[in-house]
Amino acid sequence: EPEVTQTPSHQVTQMGQEVILRCVPISNHLYFYWYRQILGQKVEFLVSFYNNEISEKSEIFDDQFSVERPDGSNFTLKIRSTKLEDSAMYFCASSWGGGPFTDTQYFGPGTRLTVL
Amino acid sequence: ILNVEQSPQSLHVQEGDSTNFTCSFPSSNFYALHWYRWETAKSPEALFVMTLNGDEKKKGRISATLNTKEGYSYLYIKGSQPEDSATYLCAFPPNDYKLSFGAGTTVTVRA
Numbered sequence: 695e696p697e698v699t700q701t702p703s704h705q706v707t708q709m710g711q712e713v714i715l716r717c718v719p720i721s722n723h724l725y726f727y728w729y730r731q732i733l734g735q736k737v738e739f740l741v742s743f744y745n746n747e748i749s750e751k752s753e754i755f756d757d758q759f760s761v762e763r764p765d766g767s768n769f770t771l772k773i774r775s776t777k778l779e780d781s782a783m784y785f786c787a788s789s790w791g792g793g794p795f796t797d798t799q800y801f802g803p804g805t806r807l808t809v810l
Numbered sequence: 811i812l813n814v815e816q817s818p819q820s821l822h823v824q825e826g827d828s829t830n831f832t833c834s835f836p837s838s839n840f841y842a843l844h845w846y847r848w849e850t851a852k853s854p855e856a857l858f859v860m861t862l863n864g865d866e867k868k869k870g871r872i873s874a875t876l877n878t879k880e881g882y883s884y885l886y887i888k889g890s891q892p893e894d895s896a897t898y899l900c901a902f903p904p905n906d907y908k909l910s911f912g913a914g915t916t917v918t919v920r921a
Contacts, residue, residue: 698853727908735913737899742907750907785854794906795841796861801854 696720698802700786706808707776715771715805717786725749726769727787727799728761737785743769744791776809783807814902816912823890823919830886831915833900837881844901844909845874845885854899857885890919 699718707713719726728740742749743761751759760772769788773780783806787799815834823829835843842861848854858867863878871888887894897916901909 725907729909729911737901737911739908739910744907750905752908795903796859797906798844798856798859799909800856801846803851803853 696800698786698788698800700784700802700805702805703803704806704808706810709778709809710775713773713776713807715773715784715786715807717769717771717802718767719769719786719788720790720800721767722790723788723800724791725789725797725799726761726763727789728771729785729787729801730754730782731785731804732779732782740771740784773807776807778809781807781809814900814910814912816898816900816915818915819913820916820918823887823894823917825890825892825919825921827890828886828888829890829917830884831898831917832882832884833912834882835900835902837879839904840878840881842903843876843883844903845883846899846901847872847896848899848914849896857898885915887917890917892919892921895919 701716726743729737731737739752741751741755758774762770783804785804786802789797789799845857846854858874860876865876867874873886876883895918897914899914901911
């Protein structure tokens with residue numbers, strides 16, 4: 695069964711460093727998302743991406759964040775200058791776009807980012 | 811800010827017992843409610859997408875009901891097994907580009 699994959703599973707970085715989190719969405723999907731969960735908090739939406747552009751982004755997704763689909767298979771989240779509060783589990787998701795609201799989003803296993 | 815609430819936060823169930831828990835969501839502008847099951851170190855797994863008031867969906871021993879007028883959904887686990895131990899998340903799409911999640915109900919099934 696097709697699945698969303700994410701690498702690395704765990705990333706440790708120093709404050710101020712740039713990190714790139716990578717995702718391979720399900721191959722025929724058209725919509726891509728990033729979510730994150732800070733320990734003890736709810737899973738929260740960061741950004742959605744369709745047709746090579748951002749569809750929507752949350753208040754969290756400021757200028758330090760960017761997303762890219764560099765080729766036909768990868769979807770990346772870049773944090774330019776990491777802060778301690780960026781420590782979280784980051785989830786990538788994809789959906790094929792069969793219908794708004796009811797479209798199932800398929801999630802990857804997450805990348806745990808630790809900022810020291 | 812959308813309020814999607816789940817209760818209880820956690821529960822412990824004896825193997826073989828049945829259990830249920832709640833997700834509440836805004837009843838206005840309802841389009842759908844999603845349920846996910848999330849086991850530690852694995853991807854959250856989609857269980858159900860609920861759309862119609864009164865809807866009931868079933869997957870094995872897990873079922874869900876929906877009341878859009880009062881803004882709640884119940885998830886039921888019948889005859890709980892250790893493999894049902896997981897966090898169950900509900901999510902409400904305020905628009906077609908994102909999901910707003912509840913905090914989850916963590917179920918622990920004791921053998």
